[in-house]
Amino acid sequence: MTTFSADRSYAQELDAADQLAPFRDRFVRQDRELIYLDGNSLGPLPVRTQARIAEVVDQDWGVGLVRSWDRWIQLPRQAGDMLGEHLLGAVPGQVIVCDSVTVNLYKLAWAAVDARPGRDVVITDDDNFPTDRYVLQGMAAQRGCELRVIHTDMDNGISEEALAEALDDRVALVALSHVAYRSGGLADMTKLTDLIHRAGALVLWDLCHSVGAVPVELDASGADLAVGCTYKYVNAGPGAPGFLYVREDLQALLCQPIWGWFGQHDQFAMGPRYDPAPGIDSFLTGTPNIIGSVAVEEGARLLGEAGLAALRAKSIELTSYLIALADEWLMSLGFMIASPRDAARRGGHVTLRHDDAWPISQALIRANVVGDYRTPDRLRLAPVPLTTSFTEVFDAMDRLREVAATKSYADVPLEPHRVT
Numbered sequence: 001m002t003t004f005s006a007d008r009s010y011a012q013e014l015d016a017a018d019q020l021a022p023f024r025d026r027f028v029r030q031d032r033e034l035i036y037l038d039g040n041s042l043g044p045l046p047v048r049t050q051a052r053i054a055e056v057v058d059q060d061w062g063v064g065l066v067r068s069w070d071r072w073i074q075l076p077r078q079a080g081d082m083l084g085e086h087l088l089g090a091v092p093g094q095v096i097v098c099d100s101v102t103v104n105l106y107k108l109a110w111a112a113v114d115a116r117p118g119r120d121v122v123i124t125d126d127d128n129f130p131t132d133r134y135v136l137q138g139m140a141a142q143r144g145c146e147l148r149v150i151h152t153d154m155d156n157g158i159s160e161e162a163l164a165e166a167l168d169d170r171v172a173l174v175a176l177s178h179v180a181y182r183s184g185g186l187a188d189m190t191k192l193t194d195l196i197h198r199a200g201a202l203v204l205w206d207l208c209h210s211v212g213a214v215p216v217e218l219d220a221s222g223a224d225l226a227v228g229c230t231y232k233y234v235n236a237g238p239g240a241p242g243f244l245y246v247r248e249d250l251q252a253l254l255c256q257p258i259w260g261w262f263g264q265h266d267q268f269a270m271g272p273r274y275d276p277a278p279g280i281d282s283f284l285t286g287t288p289n290i291i292g293s294v295a296v297e298e299g300a301r302l303l304g305e306a307g308l309a310a311l312r313a314k315s316i317e318l319t320s321y322l323i324a325l326a327d328e329w330l331m332s333l334g335f336m337i338a339s340p341r342d343a344a345r346r347g348g349h350v351t352l353r354h355d356d357a358w359p360i361s362q363a364l365i366r367a368n369v370v371g372d373y374r375t376p377d378r379l380r381l382a383p384v385p386l387t388t389s390f391t392e393v394f395d396a397m398d399r400l401r402e403v404a405a406t407k408s409y410a411d412v413p414l415e416p417h418r419v420t
Contacts, residue, residue: 004321006328014321014390020314023306023386027235035369035392035399039384040209040349043235049298056294075293076262076284082297083243086304087234088207088226089217090245096280097230097243097293101208102131103258104227104244107283109139109173111254112202112225116172119201120145123166123174127152129181132206136175145172155338155353157185157345163192167199174201178216179209179347182374184319184339186214186347190221197222208232212303213348213384215312218245225250233348233384234303236295243296244283251279260285302386311385316343318383318393319350325397326352333404338378349382356409358416360400363409367399373420 004010015021028045036044060068079097084090098104113122124136126149133149140147150166152158157180167174174196179186189205196203204225210216212233218226226245230236246254259274261267262284266275276282303311320343326335330352338353340346354360354377361373371381383393403409 004324006325008391008394011321011390011394014317018314018390020306020310020385021389023302024389026302027387031368033368035396036387037369037371037381037383037392037396039235039387040213040232040380040382041372042238043212043232043299043384044387045237046235046298046302048302049235049237049295052294052298053291056291060290072288072290075290075297076288077281079293079297079300080243080280082300082304083211083230083234084218084245086300087211087216087308088245089215089221090219091248093280094218094248094251095243095245096283097241097296098262098284098288099242099244101206101227101229101242102135103285104242104283105132105135105175105204105206106139107256107258107285108204108225108227108244108246108254109136109175110143110257112173112204113139113143113145115250115254116200116202119170119172121148121168121170121172122146123148123150123163123171123201125150125152125158125162125176127154127157127180127182128175128177129206129208132175132177146170152180153185155183155185155351156340157183158187158192160188160192160195164195167196167201169200171196171199171201173204175204175206177206177209179207179214181209182338182378182380183351184209184347184349184380186210186340186345189217189223193222193224209347209349212299212308212311213315215308219247223247230292230296230299234296234299236292236299240292240295241289246280246283251282256283258285262286262288306386314385315348315383316346318385318388318390319343319346319348321390322350322381322383322393322397325394326350329397329401330404333401335404348384349380352379352381353377354379354404358420359409359412359414360403361420362412363403364396364400367403369396369399371396373416
């Protein structure tokens with residue numbers, strides 16, 4: 001945006017020119033008054049996905065029964081290749097849909113450390129997503145490795161300088177998030193990957209807050225390994241399976257530690273010993289989630305139709321507009337921007353800091369605007385390009401201004417819910 005006006009008509013003009021606006025009707029919208037700014041936690045339901053899941057349940061399962069496995073068995077690869085093509089910058093045969101982010105992270109981290117014998121250090125940062133830190137803590141304890149945790153600015157994301165200082169010839173693996181879950185800070189994947197490679201280590205990227213939100217070029221960046229979820233911007237639904245990426249030249253070198261029958265070569269021979277399947281299939285474990293994999297496929301197809309370049313361009317416009325309104329209306333009410341202001345360093349959401357962020361987030365939900373809260377004092381707002389209008393951003397920020405100015409959150413209990 002080169003101009004800005006804090007008038008609602010300005011948002012309406014932006015909506016009138018929005019080429020992605022027709023995609024809003026491709027999603028289930030039961031409550032037309034709800035302003036949903038939490039697609040970075042759970043994406044809304046695409047209409048086609050709803051129909052496809054019903055088809056799988058009613059026809060494939062209900063009628064086809066076990067005979068449907070002739071089609072289902074290829075779904076993890078099919079959905080993975082679709083993610084690779086449309087969202088991850090990865091040629092076929094390097095991405096597979098399976099398990100959860102947590103399980104996939106464990107598999108790849110363990111295999112990566114095995115692939116660097118004589119090195120006993122794993123690096124991550126203190127603001128990485130909790131499951132990443134916990135998995136790495138557990139793995140380091142099991143293997144007798146050192147987990148080296150570097151400090152990250154909570155509002156801006158990983159620092160190249162801090163990472164460079166932590167690298168040495170003992171480091172086997174560095175595990176980082178491409179987009180910081182709290183601030184939305186966007187890391188330079190190519191630059192950091194090159195830095196890590198020059199130290200002789202492998203890199204594992206968490207793409208949970210970037211897949212479907214920002215351009216990802218795994219092949220072009222030289223990335224070794226990656227994991228991600230599909231229930232956020234890919235809109236595959238709650239509990240949808242995760243995915244993993246292993247660069248093609250590494251697949252024969254890495255041995256993941258969870259040996260299951262779907263990762264077995266000639267699995268229906270039911271052989272007595274584990275013999276890993278060739279290529280990316282060796283990173284499978286047990287029976288895949290079929291309904292979830294179908295939803296991943298449909299979500300990736302829909303985003304691919306819109307085009308990631310167009311999605312990113314609108315995302316930058318939406319988040320820049322949100323920040324401009326926050327500057328205009330909220331700074332005098334105790335708010336601060338807790339995300340990078342430079343759009344090139346910002347992912348798909350904006351985080352606002354306020355001492356009363358928790359009760360404000362709950363009062364905002366009562367005002368029919370859904371965002372979310374993150375510790376210690378952050379309110380995250382994610383205007384998603386396919387489903388959020390500029391007018392909705394205007395109205396959401398106007399309601400947030402009203403909640404903060406009138407302190408209508410004063411009656412909200414200060415103890416956060418289990419789910420925030």
